[in-house]
Amino acid sequence: MGIATALIGILPSFDSIGWWAPVLLVTLRAIQGFAVGGEWGGAALLSVESAPKNRKAFYSSGVQVGYGVGLLLSTGLVSLISQLTTDEQFLSWGWRIPFIFSIVLVVVALWIRNGMEESAEFEQQQREKPAAKKRLPVMEALACDILSGIAAHLWNKETDMNNKGSSLTPAQALEKLDALYEQSVNALRNAIGDYIETGKLPDEKARTQGLFVYPSLSVTWDGSASSNPKTRAYARFTHSGCYSTTITRPGLFRPYLEEQLTLLYQDYGAHISVEPSLHEIPYPYVIDGSALTLDRSMSAGLTRHFPTTELSQIGDETADGIYHPAEFSPLSHFDARRVDFSLARLRHYTGTPAEHFQPFVLFTNYTRYVDEFVRWGCSQILDPDSPYIALSCAGGIWITAETEAPEEAISDLAWKKHQMPAWHLITADGQGITLINIGVGPSNAKTICDHLAVLRPDVWLMIGHCGGLRESQLIGDYVLAHAYLRDDHVLDAVLPPDIPIPSIAEVQRALYDATKEVSGMPGEEVKQRLRTGTVVTTDDRNWELRYSASALRFNLSRAVAIDMESATIAAQGYRFRVPYGTLLCVSDKPLHGEIKLPGQANRFYEGAISEHLQIGIRAIDLLRAEGDRLHSRKLRTFNEPPFR
Incomplete structure (x- = not known):
């Protein structure tokens, strides 16, 4: 048993010998199991056979005492090593020391065993052999049991320690993500270059072995207790198990990934691993930043022979909460293919x-x-x-x-x-x-949010113009949206309009306080220019031409303003867990005869835009100071991915 335990201590990692590592580990554990059974039974039998007739129960109790002493000694050794090493040192080599130390126990056990006296029953069968030196059987059994207890405890701790040994720290995980991603990108670029220059096709066998794939990041939690604050809206597990996703551009997302992994690692003791995935990087996403030059005539050939974007594999099922957690536990809202798709669109649109x-x-x-x-x-x-x-x-x-x-x-x-x-x-x-x-209209608003969401921004705010719907409002007054009437219709299929979009308290407070500071209107005076209430977002720029229908609906909703983007942006923030808010400036009052005319509009622009923009900037300063508190738990679904 001691030899098998020592061999575990020097067992190479998965990175060194691949799948042989778990095969050898399971084999050595099986040997440990058989050995523990033999030691336990032998110790109990020896104690009973060697004890006086009226002391057999007392002598056999040494088996249990020895196991307890072994537990204490082994726990003390592991604790000592963990205190003398850093986390990275312990995970790298410190965990191996208790296993290698079992060699010392093997030597001690052999010395004890060679000098032990056999039981009377056994001696009757071995009379021809010389008698061994007399010893105290109870002490010998106790010593043997102590060694068995130490080995048994190491065996029980083995899975946890090997998991920790093979687990990556957040820093190690980021380095491995970088290495695997760059390896795949370089391989794909080189293969494209060879195809353009010589017509050489990529190696299909190498592709099946992961030549062009994204790296996969997995985080596993065993369900044990955590120190995670209940008020935090992210870096939380909803159930035990393995959560995974594919990663692209790890350098771009490094601060985000480092924050998420560090919290899960520290608060849950999560096991982190990085491996090649099964999903290939589409070739269009590696062209930028390379020396490759393509023309339109090459596109068809590249599409035939290299991985391409498949829209059937890109979607927002995780963000919309329509995946099945029993089949798959996503680590983040967006996988690598969805992120790469949006990063390319962001550059195109912006x-x-x-x-x-x-x-x-x-x-x-x-x-x-x-x-x-x-x-x-x-x-x-x-x-x-x-x-x-x-x-x-x-x-x-x-x-x-x-x-x-x-x-x-x-x-x-x-x-x-x-x-x-x-x-x-x-x-x-x-x-x-x-x-x-974003220009005008809910379609643009939806489009930009679809793609911007993959960057996981901390907040987005709508700072624009609106039509005032209340007679008491003046041109240049502000509207702080507390609710939305969604007549934009662009999200009805994924977020029906009867789903309420809650306001985010931290954002509302920041916009209100910023308005007071920048406008210089203290206390209750700010309410002379700032109106709170429902904002209508419509997809019909000429809603005024259907006044009779529009006015009735606006009246029922108690709306105070109308525009064509705000509710869409808020709904997208709700959908993608990005804190959102709206502060609009009244530029006309079409229901009350104050229609925006060129001369009037110019005078309004000159006086209002600077102050309105400064309110938005000041609100961001206040929200930046909120830190983690900015992200709201009210946006979480029942089966929320751990990453923000």
């Missing part, structure tokens, strides 16, 4: 790379907000006390403090090439602000 997006997002539906954001952003970059260090603009324009005449360097023609251009005010710690001009 004219900026995914790396530049910041976690705090402002949506607007008017171009003039962009002009004000660019002006303010450039001033922040030049301010040495500002946390903002760069401005990334649609069309590939990059502005820093060294850029001469930065506002002039930002060309209007560049952003006009993109459907929903974006501007990113970047901080050194990646906690800056992204502004996206």
Whole structure:
């Protein structure tokens, strides 16, 4: 038994010898099991046979005492080693020491056994052999039982320690994700290059063995008690078991992955593993950033011979909560194929790379907000006390403090090439602000949120214009949406309009407080300009032409404002667990005869846009300070993936 235990201590890992590692481990454990049974039975038999007739029960109790002493000694040894080593050292080699130490126990056990006196019954059968030196059988049995107890405890602890030994730390998991992903991307790029230059087809056998696959990340929880705070909305397990997903661009998502894995590892003692998956990387996603140049004539050939995007494998079943947890436990809301699909679309729609997006997002539906954001952003970059260090603009324009005449360097023609251009005010710690001009309509609002959600932003806010529906409102007043009447219809199939969209308390408070601070209206005075209530979002830009039907519905809903994007953005935030909020500015009052005319609109724009944008920026400052509390438990489903 001791030899088998020692061999476990020097057993190579799965990374070194592959599947032979678990095969050998199971074999050695079986040997341990047989040996424990033999030692236990032999010790009990020897104690009873060697004891005086009136002391047999007492002598045989040494078996149980020895097991308990062995448990204490082995637990003490493991505890000592864990205290003398760091977590990484213990998981790397420290766990092996107790197993290797069993060699010492083997030597001690052999010395005891060689000097032991056999029982009288056995001696009668072996009379020809010389008598052994007299010893105290109860002490000999006790010593043997202690050794058996130590070995038995090590055996019981073996599965847990081997799991810890083979488990990766969050840092190790990230390194392995990087390595496997880069390996697959380089292999795919090289194969595409060979095909373009020589017509060589990729090796099909190598493909079946995982030549082009995404890495797979798995996190397993055994159901034991955790120290996870009940108020945290993410990094939580709903049940024991293995949760997994495929990962793309691990470098881009490193801070996010590190946070999620660290919390699960520390609070649950989760087992982390990284392996090649079964899903190949579609070739279009590795072209950017490489030296490959393609023309349209090559597309058909590449599609035939290389992995491509299959829409049947891309969806939002996990985010929408319609997967079956008994069959599959997802680790995150989006797998690698869904993420890569959206990252490519984000660059297409916004004219900026995914790396530049910041976690705090402002949506607007008017171009003039962009002009004000660019002006303010450039001033922040030049301010040495500002946390903002760069401005990334649609069309590939990059502005820093060294850029001469930065506002002039930002060309209007560049952003006009993109459907929903974006501007990113970047901080050194990646906690800056992204502004996206989504244009007009719920279709655009749904589209940008579908793709932006894979970046797991901390919040998105709608800062735009609306029509005021109440007579008491004035042009330039603000509307803080507490509820939504969803007449946009673009999400009805996945989120029916009768499903309520709750307001997020932290976001509502931040928008309210920011309005008070920026407007300079203290206390109750802010209510003179800020109205809370229901916002209607419609997909009909000319809803005024159906006044009789619209007015009745608005009246029933007690709506205070109407636009074409806000409810869609809020519903998408609800759907994708991204905190959301809406602060609109009244630009006209069509129900009350105040229709937006060119001259009136220009005067309104000059006075209101700067203040409105500053309220949105100040609200982000307040939300940034919320940290983990910003993410709300009210957005979780019953079977929520562990990752945020």
